[in-house]
Amino acid sequence: MSISREDVKYVAALARIDVPEDKLEGFTKTLAGIVQYVEQLQKLDVDNIKPTSHAVPVGNVLRPDVVKPSLTNQEALAIAVEAKDGFFKVPLVIE
Amino acid sequence: MSPHQLTAHALLDLIKSGKISAKDAYGDVLSRIKAVDGRIKAYVRMAQTEPDFNGGMPVPIALKDNLCTKGEEVTCASRILKGFHSPYDAGVVEKIKKSGGTILGIVNMDEFAFGSSCESSCYGPTFNPWNLECVPGGSSGGSAASVAADEAIWALGSDTGGSIRQPASFCGIVGLKPTYGRVSRYGLIAFASSLDQIGPLTKDVGDCALLMNIISGYDQRDSTSVNVSVPDYTKALVNDVRGLKIGIPKEAFVEGLDAEVRRSVEDALDLLKKLGAVIKEVSLPHTPYAVATYYIVATAEASSNLARFDGVRYGLRATPAKVRKNALVDMYEETRSKGFGDEAKRRIMLGTYALSSGYYDAYYLRGQKVRTLIKNDLDEAFKDCDCVLTPTSPTVAFKVGEKISDPLSMYLSDIYTIPANLAGIPAISIPCGFSQSGLPIGLQLMGKAFDEEMLLRVSYTYEQNTPWHTKKPNL
Numbered sequence: 001m002s003i004s005r006e007d008v009k010y011v012a013a014l015a016r017i018d019v020p021e022d023k024l025e026g027f028t029k030t031l032a033g034i035v036q037y038v039e040q041l042q043k044l045d046v047d048n049i050k051p052t053s054h055a056v057p058v059g060n061v062l063r064p065d066v067v068k069p070s071l072t073n074q075e076a077l078a079i080a081v082e083a084k085d086g087f088f089k090v091p092l093v094i095e
Numbered sequence: 096m097s098p099h100q101l102t103a104h105a106l107l108d109l110i111k112s113g114k115i116s117a118k119d120a121y122g123d124v125l126s127r128i129k130a131v132d133g134r135i136k137a138y139v140r141m142a143q144t145e146p147d148f149n150g151g152m153p154v155p156i157a158l159k160d161n162l163c164t165k166g167e168e169v170t171c172a173s174r175i176l177k178g179f180h181s182p183y184d185a186g187v188v189e190k191i192k193k194s195g196g197t198i199l200g201i202v203n204m205d206e207f208a209f210g211s212s213c214e215s216s217c218y219g220p221t222f223n224p225w226n227l228e229c230v231p232g233g234s235s236g237g238s239a240a241s242v243a244a245d246e247a248i249w250a251l252g253s254d255t256g257g258s259i260r261q262p263a264s265f266c267g268i269v270g271l272k273p274t275y276g277r278v279s280r281y282g283l284i285a286f287a288s289s290l291d292q293i294g295p296l297t298k299d300v301g302d303c304a305l306l307m308n309i310i311s312g313y314d315q316r317d318s319t320s321v322n323v324s325v326p327d328y329t330k331a332l333v334n335d336v337r338g339l340k341i342g343i344p345k346e347a348f349v350e351g352l353d354a355e356v357r358r359s360v361e362d363a364l365d366l367l368k369k370l371g372a373v374i375k376e377v378s379l380p381h382t383p384y385a386v387a388t389y390y391i392v393a394t395a396e397a398s399s400n401l402a403r404f405d406g407v408r409y410g411l412r413a414t415p416a417k418v419r420k421n422a423l424v425d426m427y428e429e430t431r432s433k434g435f436g437d438e439a440k441r442r443i444m445l446g447t448y449a450l451s452s453g454y455y456d457a458y459y460l461r462g463q464k465v466r467t468l469i470k471n472d473l474d475e476a477f478k479d480c481d482c483v484l485t486p487t488s489p490t491v492a493f494k495v496g497e498k499i500s501d502p503l504s505m506y507l508s509d510i511y512t513i514p515a516n517l518a519g520i521p522a523i524s525i526p527c528g529f530s531q532s533g534l535p536i537g538l539q540l541m542g543k544a545f546d547e548e549m550l551l552r553v554s555y556t557y558e559q560n561t562p563w564h565t566k567k568p569n570l
Binding site: 003008011015017018019023026027030031033034037042044049051052054055056058061063076080081082088090091092093 | 183315405406408409410428429437441443445447458460462463503517518
């Protein structure tokens with residue numbers, strides 16, 4: 001399998017990255033090289049192998065559902081790019 | 096020797112005996128930074144708050160730019176986080192402060208830890224103290240260079256595929272990646288959550304044990320942190336390897352391994368054998384697939400972790416001059432395109448591709464299955480060995496700019512370090528010699544999960560019988 005310019009455009013859109021035309025060739029080339037390299041994994045027989053998502057087996061970790069101190073609204077919004085009425089403010093979504 | 100040249104344990108002895116104050120020791124390291132950092136460029140910013148000098152272990156420390164420290168700017172060496180001041184302390188930072196550690200400043204890294212050379216930082220590269228034309232390794236290049244240049248007594252870094260061990264090796268110091276779950280990741284800005292671990296970069300093995308004592312332990316706020324008791328790691332500093340079984344993977348000494356690195360590692364093996372260790376050949380047949388596996392699993396996790404950087408809450412927000420899609424989506428895309436560097440974009444796209452519809456089974460799921468095979472190989476080897484020895488990196492430090500335009504060649508410099516991350520086991524890099532050109536060489540020891548003590552014991556024995564850790568670069 002190889003990666004085409006169209007694939008890069010598609011993946012970039014999924015990842016919310018705008019790749020300008022003059023960078024498309026470079027990304028296509030390097031990504032195609034890496035994808036070609038990882039193709040070697042197709043050689044291995046993994047039919048009866050279980051996937052490992054975590055090396056150290058841990059289950060769900062639960063804690064008592066009690067209110068504890070955390071960041072205040074003010075502390076959280078102190079790092080906001082833009083805030084209004086106690087909320088993070090974003091560009092207009094619905095006209 | 097000046098205080099900045101000392102190990103932490105030597106410095107603490109001087110402070111305890113009243114020969115120097117914690118404040119003067121800190122000041123001495125700051126003067127060293129002023130004197131040499133213009134050439135090394137390890138620090139990206141100095142601490143904003145004056146530390147408290149009255150703690151029990153006031154060791155001047157450098158922190159990698161991905162560890163949240165309350166009130167300090169933390170950026171992962173990325174434009175997208177410029178201006179982000181953490182409202183809280185990471186678990187390890189809390190522990191450092193509690194121990195009395197005195198934070199010097201924040202050190203450089205590859206952007207979001209994506210790299211093996213410290214060149215993909217938005218602040219520009221850090222340089223290797225042994226040769227300013229060479230890279231310090233990465234991604235914890237600033238941590239390694241600052242310790243090697245005596246600009247910090249010790250440092251913390253993070254290791255996802257070798258990011259503590261490879262720079263430690265390139266800079267001639269000690270670097271340990273602990274077992275996954277040994278050290279809390281709370282407040283470490285995530286790269287690949289199933290692989291990341293925080294660990295120490297130090298001037299010798301004794302300091303490594305000491306810093307592990309400070310940072311290890313269960314933390315409720317990291318659900319992958321493992322609740323097992325923490326030993327006193329300094330008790331593992333025993334100068335004796337008699338009867339210990341050290342495995343040598345036959346797959347490790349193949350093409351691509353530099354001849355000088357090979358010779359130094361083989362010399363180290365001979366020495367350990369002379370000191371009474373039993374050397375055994377082992378086979379890790381799936382390790383040649385480790386780099387390919389890693390670049391699927393790690394980038395997939397990274398693409399998901401980095402989705403949070405979108406300009407909505409903190410850090411950078413950029414809006415395009417002209418409307419392309421709609422105001423919000425345009426803001427996401429413009430922010431991420433302006434905020435991330437090329438390597439970050441490449442890895443986000445690769446990870447997105449591996450997880451995308453139609454490719455998930457062929458790439459991500461298959462990668463996770465091969466991860467199982469690699470882990471099984473190591474489990475098998477440890478049935479008959481106490482630890483496994485390899486080079487840390489196939490080469491010594493390379494030149495700045497040499498690999499930056501060829502990402503794949505850069506990725507291959509992690510060929511020996513990646514398996515430990517995939518298997519979640521601890522691994523250490525210690526100095527084992529120098530090349531003709533005067534660059535440090537490192538060897539790696541991998542151990543069983545939660546058996547950092549074995550690695551410290553073998554490393555300590557080797558260190559006690561070799562001069563490498565006492566050498567300093569000429570600056």
